[in-house]
Amino acid sequence: VTRHVDAETLARYREGDLRGWRGWRIRAHLSRCAECRELSAELAEVTTMLASVSTPPMPEYLSARIQGALAHEAALRAVVDSSIPHPATATAEQPPQETASPAGRDLGRPRRQRPARDWVPRWSGFGPPAALRVATAAAAVAVLVVGGYEVAEHTGGPSAGSGRRESAPARLAPPVSYGPALRYQHSGQVNSVTPITTNTDFTAGQLDRQIEKLSGYETPPGAAPNRSFTPAAPGNTSGTFRSIPVVDMSGCINRLAAGSLVILVDVADFQGTPALVILTEVSQTGPKQIWVAGTGCSATRSDILDQGVLPAGS
Amino acid sequence: MARAGSGLPGPRAAADADPTDAELLARHVDGDPEAFGQLFLRHRDRLWAVAIRTLSDPEEAADALQDAMISAFRRAGSFRGDSAVTTWLHRIVVNACLDRMRRKAARPASTGADERTLDNLAVAHAAPDPSPDTDTSLDVMAALRMLSPEQQAVLVLVDMLGYPVADTASILGVSEGTVKSRAARGRARLLPRLGHLRPRTPGPARSRSPDPAAGNHSATGDVLPAQEGGDESR
Numbered sequence: 001v002t003r004h005v006d007a008e009t010l011a012r013y014r015e016g017d018l019r020g021w022r023g024w025r026i027r028a029h030l031s032r033c034a035e036c037r038e039l040s041a042e043l044a045e046v047t048t049m050l051a052s053v054s055t056p057p058m059p060e061y062l063s064a065r066i067q068g069a070l071a072h073e074a075a076l077r078a079v080v081d082s083s084i085p086h087p088a089t090a091t092a093e094q095p096p097q098e099t100a101s102p103a104g105r106d107l108g109r110p111r112r113q114r115p116a117r118d119w120v121p122r123w124s125g126f127g128p129p130a131a132l133r134v135a136t137a138a139a140a141v142a143v144l145v146v147g148g149y150e151v152a153e154h155t156g157g158p159s160a161g162s163g164r165r166e167s168a169p170a171r172l173a174p175p176v177s178y179g180p181a182l183r184y185q186h187s188g189q190v191n192s193v194t195p196i197t198t199n200t201d202f203t204a205g206q207l208d209r210q211i212e213k214l215s216g217y218e219t220p221p222g223a224a225p226n227r228s229f230t231p232a233a234p235g236n237t238s239g240t241f242r243s244i245p246v247v248d249m250s251g252c253i254n255r256l257a258a259g260s261l262v263i264l265v266d267v268a269d270f271q272g273t274p275a276l277v278i279l280t281e282v283s284q285t286g287p288k289q290i291w292v293a294g295t296g297c298s299a300t301r302s303d304i305l306d307q308g309v310l311p312a313g314s
Numbered sequence: 315m316a317r318a319g320s321g322l323p324g325p326r327a328a329a330d331a332d333p334t335d336a337e338l339l340a341r342h343v344d345g346d347p348e349a350f351g352q353l354f355l356r357h358r359d360r361l362w363a364v365a366i367r368t369l370s371d372p373e374e375a376a377d378a379l380q381d382a383m384i385s386a387f388r389r390a391g392s393f394r395g396d397s398a399v400t401t402w403l404h405r406i407v408v409n410a411c412l413d414r415m416r417r418k419a420a421r422p423a424s425t426g427a428d429e430r431t432l433d434n435l436a437v438a439h440a441a442p443d444p445s446p447d448t449d450t451s452l453d454v455m456a457a458l459r460m461l462s463p464e465q466q467a468v469l470v471l472v473d474m475l476g477y478p479v480a481d482t483a484s485i486l487g488v489s490e491g492t493v494k495s496r497a498a499r500g501r502a503r504l505l506p507r508l509g510h511l512r513p514r515t516p517g518p519a520r521s522r523s524p525d526p527a528a529g530n531h532s533a534t535g536d537v538l539p540a541q542e543g544g545d546e547s548r
Contacts (some may be wrong), residue, residue: 007501043505068385073350300380
């Protein structure tokens, strides 16, 4: 009796990977050795067992997330392509150094007084402002006007002008500051939402109460799409807002919203550490989802710190 | 579809209703914002199958798939057409998955908390894992996870999903011989781990595990060794 064949050799023989004399010897051995034929059959079964593992279909929300990310990418490309050539493109990978400038942080931090203008605080009124919140990628650029005092921080270009930042607060002086419009995917289109900074330190278990207090901030006050203002680099996503790269914020929101509508983004703290607090809704009548994401949140990572729900109609 | 035939004055202009992959990719490179999304949807199921079978966790598989698609979106301009578009997409997905597998192997414990919250995330989206994985499937997957990432990738493509060896070689960027030897080695290593799952019970004398008691099938040299070409050193 010739020597038996080990499993790996037999597997290679079965794969057609052993030719010539070696292949011939194995074939000759198999013809005489029931034990090795059995082994060969078992190897075939390994393949059968692997093939029998079913593949779960892709969950729709995950597919939507990827489609959203691709649409987001396409929108970014369109904006970048159409913008005037700007040196910022050269630094696209490297956020400019003005991140976390003390001046920028101070802008929003200490002010806790209520808004001077009448922002009607009501969660029930999600409907009407949709026209303001829901802007196309192109319109999103115009939204940058609002709270223009922080423009310099996020565009990252000197051309945005620190003068603008210094002159605006006296007139607007809101209790919150506004960041750059963040694009995300909603119902198959690119929407934008303008993040705010309320300096709230959110706490686990209090999310719903704390976020209800922010009602009225869900849209930029007086967002006037027709106000003429051209940011230095409309497609610039290289900057940071409160030390968080704008591109990551956008990606994070797109990822967490997963196609639903983003009502509010507060670049705040969660139990003492910087966090994004995001309010989303799937439908106007349904409950609203509160997400708290750490600064590690991006298009590829969730970094969820906490979650909550605002019941419908609250 | 507003950009019908853009950049392609050739004979393919008539096929607008059903553009080829290469045409979609060309439109995408030309600036069509829809084209890449179409390409993704067209191949989504197959690419998903690769990712979910390589990584098991739906969230992580989707992450890898998303990374891969964004990467392909951006790199499309440098696609030279020396392989099929599907092969190119598969390659990017497989590489994204392998990256994640290797990273996970490098630091196994660090992701626990995040994955827990990702579970909640999935629940929040009311999308329970739709895979009614049987116990057998879970056992098979668990056994597969014992192999090297490279062997897993080959067995996922060849045995689980039925890709031909030549396509698999092209996707992985290795020779067909390498695919065959990785597949053979992987199957041989799975054999003792899957034996208990086989429907019929082996006879009492059958024990091919690396057990010294397995008669003359010991590893001491009285078997025909595998030493021929097409082997890779790992």
